[in-house]
Amino acid sequence: MTESWRQPRRLLMAALGALTVFYLLAPTLVIVPMSFTEARILSFPPEGFSLQWYERMFTDRQWSSGMVNSAQVAVLTAILATVLGTLAALGLTRGRFPGRSLVNAVALTPLIVPVVIIAIGMFSLFVQWRISGSLLGLVLAHTALALPFVIVNVGTSLRTMDRNLELAAANLGADPRRAFMRITLPIILPGVLAGAIFSFITSWDEVVVAIFLTSARFRTLPVEMWEQVRQVVDPTVAAVSTTLLVVTTVLLLLLLVVRRQAPVR
Amino acid sequence: MSTAAGPGDRPRPGLRILAANRWSILVLPAAVFLAVFFLAPLALMSLRSVTDPAGAGLSNYEKFFAQEAYLRVLTNTFWIAVISTVTCLVVGYPFAYLMTIVPGRVAGLLLIAVLLPFWSSLLVRTFAWQVILRDTGIINRFLIDLGLISEPLTLIRTTVGVILGMSHILLPFMVLPIYAVMRRIDPEFGRAAANLGASPASAFLRVFVPLSLPGVVAGCLLVFVLALGFYITPALLGGLRDQMISQLIVQQIQQRLDWGFGTAMSVLLMAITLVILFIASRAVRLRDVFGSAVED
Amino acid sequence: MTATSLVPAASRSAGARPALVLRGLRKSFGDAMAVDGVDLEVRHGEFVTLLGPSGSGKTTTLRMVAGFMAPSGGSIEIDGSDMTRVPPYRRDVGMVFQNYALFPHMTAAQNIAFPLQMRRTARPEITRRVADALALVKLEAFGDRYPRQLSGGQQQRIALARAVVFEPQLLLMDEPLGALDRKLREALQLEILHVSRQLGATVLYVTHDQEEALVMSDRIAIFSAGRIEQLGSGEDLYDRPASLFVADFIGESNILRGRYERDDAGDSCLVRGAWRWRVSHGAAERAGLENGAHAALVVRPERIRILGAAEEVPAGANAVEATVVDALYLGSDRKYGLTLPDGQRAAVREQRDDEERQWQSGDAVRLTWSVDDGVLVADPAG
Numbered sequence: 001m002t003e004s005w006r007q008p009r010r011l012l013m014a015a016l017g018a019l020t021v022f023y024l025l026a027p028t029l030v031i032v033p034m035s036f037t038e039a040r041i042l043s044f045p046p047e048g049f050s051l052q053w054y055e056r057m058f059t060d061r062q063w064s065s066g067m068v069n070s071a072q073v074a075v076l077t078a079i080l081a082t083v084l085g086t087l088a089a090l091g092l093t094r095g096r097f098p099g100r101s102l103v104n105a106v107a108l109t110p111l112i113v114p115v116v117i118i119a120i121g122m123f124s125l126f127v128q129w130r131i132s133g134s135l136l137g138l139v140l141a142h143t144a145l146a147l148p149f150v151i152v153n154v155g156t157s158l159r160t161m162d163r164n165l166e167l168a169a170a171n172l173g174a175d176p177r178r179a180f181m182r183i184t185l186p187i188i189l190p191g192v193l194a195g196a197i198f199s200f201i202t203s204w205d206e207v208v209v210a211i212f213l214t215s216a217r218f219r220t221l222p223v224e225m226w227e228q229v230r231q232v233v234d235p236t237v238a239a240v241s242t243t244l245l246v247v248t249t250v251l252l253l254l255l256l257v258v259r260r261q262a263p264v265r
Numbered sequence: 266m267s268t269a270a271g272p273g274d275r276p277r278p279g280l281r282i283l284a285a286n287r288w289s290i291l292v293l294p295a296a297v298f299l300a301v302f303f304l305a306p307l308a309l310m311s312l313r314s315v316t317d318p319a320g321a322g323l324s325n326y327e328k329f330f331a332q333e334a335y336l337r338v339l340t341n342t343f344w345i346a347v348i349s350t351v352t353c354l355v356v357g358y359p360f361a362y363l364m365t366i367v368p369g370r371v372a373g374l375l376l377i378a379v380l381l382p383f384w385s386s387l388l389v390r391t392f393a394w395q396v397i398l399r400d401t402g403i404i405n406r407f408l409i410d411l412g413l414i415s416e417p418l419t420l421i422r423t424t425v426g427v428i429l430g431m432s433h434i435l436l437p438f439m440v441l442p443i444y445a446v447m448r449r450i451d452p453e454f455g456r457a458a459a460n461l462g463a464s465p466a467s468a469f470l471r472v473f474v475p476l477s478l479p480g481v482v483a484g485c486l487l488v489f490v491l492a493l494g495f496y497i498t499p500a501l502l503g504g505l506r507d508q509m510i511s512q513l514i515v516q517q518i519q520q521r522l523d524w525g526f527g528t529a530m531s532v533l534l535m536a537i538t539l540v541i542l543f544i545a546s547r548a549v550r551l552r553d554v555f556g557s558a559v560e561d
Numbered sequence: 562m563t564a565t566s567l568v569p570a571a572s573r574s575a576g577a578r579p580a581l582v583l584r585g586l587r588k589s590f591g592d593a594m595a596v597d598g599v600d601l602e603v604r605h606g607e608f609v610t611l612l613g614p615s616g617s618g619k620t621t622t623l624r625m626v627a628g629f630m631a632p633s634g635g636s637i638e639i640d641g642s643d644m645t646r647v648p649p650y651r652r653d654v655g656m657v658f659q660n661y662a663l664f665p666h667m668t669a670a671q672n673i674a675f676p677l678q679m680r681r682t683a684r685p686e687i688t689r690r691v692a693d694a695l696a697l698v699k700l701e702a703f704g705d706r707y708p709r710q711l712s713g714g715q716q717q718r719i720a721l722a723r724a725v726v727f728e729p730q731l732l733l734m735d736e737p738l739g740a741l742d743r744k745l746r747e748a749l750q751l752e753i754l755h756v757s758r759q760l761g762a763t764v765l766y767v768t769h770d771q772e773e774a775l776v777m778s779d780r781i782a783i784f785s786a787g788r789i790e791q792l793g794s795g796e797d798l799y800d801r802p803a804s805l806f807v808a809d810f811i812g813e814s815n816i817l818r819g820r821y822e823r824d825d826a827g828d829s830c831l832v833r834g835a836w837r838w839r840v841s842h843g844a845a846e847r848a849g850l851e852n853g854a855h856a857a858l859v860v861r862p863e864r865i866r867i868l869g870a871a872e873e874v875p876a877g878a879n880a881v882e883a884t885v886v887d888a889l890y891l892g893s894d895r896k897y898g899l900t901l902p903d904g905q906r907a908a909v910r911e912q913r914d915d916e917e918r919q920w921q922s923g924d925a926v927r928l929t930w931s932v933d934d935g936v937l938v939a940d941p942a943g
Contacts, residue, residue, distance in 0.1 A: 017363040020356055020436075021378045027393040027433060028385055030403065034396070042396055044403045084295040091292030100289075103296060110303060114494020114538065116511040117531045120518060121306030124313065124528075144303040147295060167629055168662035170649040172723070173679030179650075182675075186666045198384075205386035208496055222388050229392050229501065241389040248384055 028245065035238035042235055053239035063236065066224040067243075070204055072135060073220060077142040077203040082196040084143070085150025086188075092151065093158040108148050115208045118145070123212040133215030141213055142203040149202060150195030157191025193258050197251050205244060307535070310528045317525035325529035335513070335530075342509045345427060345499070346492035350439075352432040353488050357439035358481065364440075365447045376444075383437035391498045394430040395421065398502065422504035430502045431495060438491060439484040446480025486545050490538055510534055578641050580605045580763040581626070581731055586635035588621050588787075595621045597787035599635070603731075608757060608764045610774040613784030614810070619767045620735060622784075626765060627733055628652050640730050650679075654731040655724030659739045661716045663708040669719045670695070670704035676727040694722040697756060714745045721753065725760060732757065734766045738773070750776055771811050775799070783807050799861075801847060805938050808859040815865070815907045817881075818940050821848075821856035831858045831937070834903065838879040839932045848937040855940040862910040864934040867897065870925040880929040883907060885920045895919070899928070 030044060038048030057063045092104055110118065122141050123132060131137035165187070169179035185192075207222040214223050221240060228237050314325055329335050364375045382390065397403045398420040405417040420426050450473060458468035496511040503509070510530060517527035581603040588596040596618040603609050611619035624630045626637055628649030636645045644652050655676075663672050673694050677687045695701050698718040708716055717737055724732060737753070738746045754777050757764050768774055774781050775795040783790045783798065783806070791803040802808035808816065819833030821840075829840040838858055850856055874880040883899040886906075897909045897920060909928065920926060 013359070013363055013366075016359055017367075017375070020360045020363075021375065023356070023433065024378050024382050024436060027397060028382055028390055030397060031389065031393050043401075044396070044406070084298055087291040088295035091288055091290065091295075094286075095289035095292060096286050097289040097292075103292060106299065106304070107295070110299075112490065112538065112542065113307070114496075114511060114534055116494060116496045116514055117307070117310070117535055118303070120514065120527065120531055121310035122302070124524070125306040125309055140302050144299060147299065151295070162660065162662065164658050164660060164662040165664060167627075167649070168656065168658060168664075169675075170629070171627055171652075171654065171656040172676035173650050173727070174675075175648075175650050178679065183664055187664075201384055205384075205388070207386070207388045222386060225388055225392070226497075229388075229395070237392065241386070241392060244386045244389055248386070249381060252380065252384055 031238050031241045032245070035235060035242045037235050037238075040234060042233055042238060053235045054243075056236045057239050057243065060236070062219070062224055063221075063240065066219050066221040069135070069218060070221040073138050073142060074200045074203040076135075076139045077146055078196045078200040080139065080143045081146035081150050081199040082192060085147050085195055085199075086154050086192055088147070089151050089154035089158055093155055107151050110145050111148050115145075119209040119212040122209065126213060132213055133218055135218065138210060138213045138218075138220070141209050142206055143199075145206065145209065146199035146202045149198040150192075153195040153198065154188060154191045157188040161187055190258055194255055197255050201248050201251055204247060311532045311535075313524060314529035314532045317528070321525050325525045326533070328526060329530060329533065338508050338510055338513050341507065342493060342511075345424070345431070345507070345509060346489050348428055349431045349435055349492045350485050350489045352428060353435050353439040354481070354485060356432070357436055357484065358443060358477075361440050361443040361447055361480075364444050365450075379437045379440050382433075383441075387434055387497055390434055391430055391501050394426070394433065394498075395501050398426045398429070421502065422507075424503070424507050427499050427503040427507050430498045431492060434498060435488045435492060438487045442483035442487060443477065443480035446483070447477050450476045482545075482548060486542075490541060493538060494534065578605075579603060579638075580607070580640055581765065582636075582638040583622070583626070584636045584638075586622065586625060586637065587633045588618075588625060588630065589633045594787050596625070596632075599787075599789055601782060601789065601792070603763060603765065605763050606761045608754070608766065608777060608779045610766045610768060610778040610781045611784055612768060612771060612774040612781050612810075614769060617784035618787035619782075619784040623733055623735055623765060623767050626731070627654055627656050653729050654733055655727065655729035657717070657720050657724045657732070657734045657737045659736045661708070661713075661720045663716055663720055663723075665708055668705050668707055669700070669711065672708070672719060673704075673723045673726050676723065680727060690726055694726040697725070697759070698722045698752070713741050714749060717741070717749060718752070721756065725756070725762065730763065732762045732764045734764065736768055739768075746773070753777070775811075783810060785810075800936075802859060802936060802938060803847070805857055805859075805940060805942075808857075808936065808938055813862050813908060815860045815862060815909075817858040817860070817905075819856065819858070821850045821852065821854045821937065823852045829937070831856055831935075836881060838881075838935065840935060840937050841933050843933075844935060844937045848939065850937065850939055855942075857938050857940045859936040859938060860930050860934055862896070862908045863894075863912075865907075865909045865928050865930045867909055867911065867920060868927040868929055870927055872927060874927065874929050878929045878931050879935065880927050881907075883926055883928050885922055885924040885926060887922055888920060899926070 033046050034042055034044055035046075035053055036049050036051070037043060037046035038050040038052070039046070057067070088107065092100065092107070118141075122137075122144075126132040126137045126141070129137075131140070161184070165183055166179055169183045170176075174182065205222060206220075207226055210220050210223045211226060214220060221244065225237055225240055228234075315321055315323065317325075360375075360379075364372050367375065395402075399405075400417040400419070400421065402421070404420060405414075408414045409417065420429075454472050454476070455468055458472045459465075463471065494511055495509060496515065499507055499509045500512050503512075511534070514527050514530045514534070517523045517530070521527075579602045581601070583599050583601040586596055586599040586601075587594065599618070599622055601609070611622060613619045621630065625632050626639075628644070628647060632645060636643060638644065639652065639654065663669075664675070667675070670691050673691045674687050677690060682690070691704070692701070695704055698721055700715060700718055700722070703711065703715065703719070708719070711719065720737070734753070738749055741749065750773055756762075766774075766777065778795060780792060780794055781798055782792045785806050791798060791807045793801075798807060798811050802811065802814075805816065808814045817831065817833060817838065819831045819836075819838075821829065822832050822837075823829045823845070827842070829842075829845040830837045831840055840858065848856070868874070868880075870882070881901060883901050885897055885899050887898045889896045889898070891910075894910050894912055897911070899907045899909065901907060907928065
């Protein structure tokens, strides 16, 4: 396949591409080997090989509780955001009501508004409601941030689904509830799962809102890291970073697999 | 794909006051949730900007515009956002183009190379740059070991550092919309241009680039708007002179506990963001811009 | 296991009660009337096609029978019961969609089993009937395949199997072959016909392809602007179109416009300029036009003979002068395009076995046809 504009100097393009890929991936990947260093300071290349920093992550109370808290918040956020978001996507794609496009737009605003502003606003209000610094407060905040991801992904699944399938189900004897459970839901499941995974990742990695909505007693992993990173930097931070990366990557690969298995339309 | 209406689609006679159909009610839980936990905080924050301290009115805002130091932060934020956007465009456009001309397998791998950092923690990536850029960091070690320099270059706590870090994080937001548009450009146009006598370079400049413009606009818009609100990256990588407005806001609130002033600046930042998006919405469908960043 | 187990019990006792009755069916969308008063009766075991151009209301009518749309007026009776307000999942009709609508996350067998599961049929019974249905469409070995693993034609046959497995009163088909290429379409037309005959099914079929309608149907309802223009067998429609629209839609026609005149003796003719063409009594009666009305005489191309300009016109035949414009060789036929002296175009088909001589472009000729071959219709545009 050769079109006139596909004949640029191949070598130059390949070199630029490789350089860009390097720029994209190298910084992040650099951290990984550094987490295995034996030395007490971050260095590249790492000296020796040791898992001590990973051990520290599990044994140090602050790190380990941070991990547990992060996991809890992320799971709950994923569940809540997926439920609310899936319902909303159904309502937005199938529903007809005045102001629908407005609601659609508002649903995306958590992506637009600078996260610092969201953090401050929520902090101010949640302090009044006494849910700041708690699991509940953070889950509610993260859910708001994650909703757009669910709504967009499920919405797309719904929009690209062949509507005739629901008509066929009705024709063959399925009432609306059964048609939804047996036909619609299985077909949009990949979209729902994608939304759930993105919600989890969003919460798992989220730092700015967490800075404001956590307290000394209740901290997530990214916040713990933020505190550390500005002062003493010991390689535990690298271990934590690697852990964060691994979890995210695994989930993304899982998503790719799910997408591949999905029945088309 | 059919656009046939389903059995529940028409508004039921009973609900004619609202002219809503059965499905509409499903939006309610999420709508209420967002109203309470997202919109209300923003609204109350805006309120606070004019009521804290009591009877403040617009004094917080006046305070901001009165001081040159604060205005400098605002202009600095703008510049950094602009430079980051340009950097992302310069690096991202050729990369997106590359993704369209390589065979499918390679394009898939390149896409993963873009998506992985995209979904990785912003803090981790910024931390990585910190490690790379500091005086004892990788770049300096590398240059010193090679004997190119004798004293470490100051890369951390500089504008260059901030730009490098921010561009790195924002690059996927530029590549994805541009790639989405480029993918849909029909190769037939290239063949037609060649048939009509255009050289490859000419066809590229006069046919391909104009057709890719919607993606470019979307990408630049997205990157710029996101860059304005960045906090973590400038905080870790920037110096005192590189302070961006979000850092100023956090400083006022966390350290000075000046809620009135802090919220006023927040409202200002939000207003600027919304104005830019409003202007842009005339040229581009915003849903497409943000949608492409949120789906896989 | 024979396929007679799939024959709906009711249609075996094809009594006087029709399978489907539409009375004054109407559907409006805002100000537009998509269906404007449709009356139709379909007997058990009949194959009726709703034929017409896009937007004529045939698909809307079908969807109302299926229950996907509520009518704005009129009624729908299926086997004697009023189904007008009954939701689609409680009607006993089977539907085959143009894009198959096979559930992508289920195998072919699971798709077919679905309606039986909705009706809470016992498991062993389901297995048996699914197997029968697959055998009926000759896809026994394909039960475990997913729709994406099947070709277009195979998917359509599975869709058909799914629609008949639960023995519905009525089988509805919405342009089911529209997405297939010509050869496949023709093969499937016959297969659908064969299956429906085997089952003694009552079929309501929608298409815009008149050839398809002619091949498959017992009767055809021609739709135009939301109403049925004419209802009858293929022969009825072809040989005795009731209106200009039908004459033009089915097959090819030569349409000679003019004024209808009837004298006191009861003889009629169509007058156009200096020409007077006789109209048979039967045709005049069927048309029922007023003296002096704008009318048109419709003659099929294969009913016209070409004579030399000076040749004698046989007795009892109409004639008109014309000039040959082009001659197309079509294998077994030759088709001539001609113009009449006043500029109107005409077409004549002559079978090559019958032709006496070949005509060339520019030849001045005479066209002649038997009076009985002319059909009289009203000309609304006159």
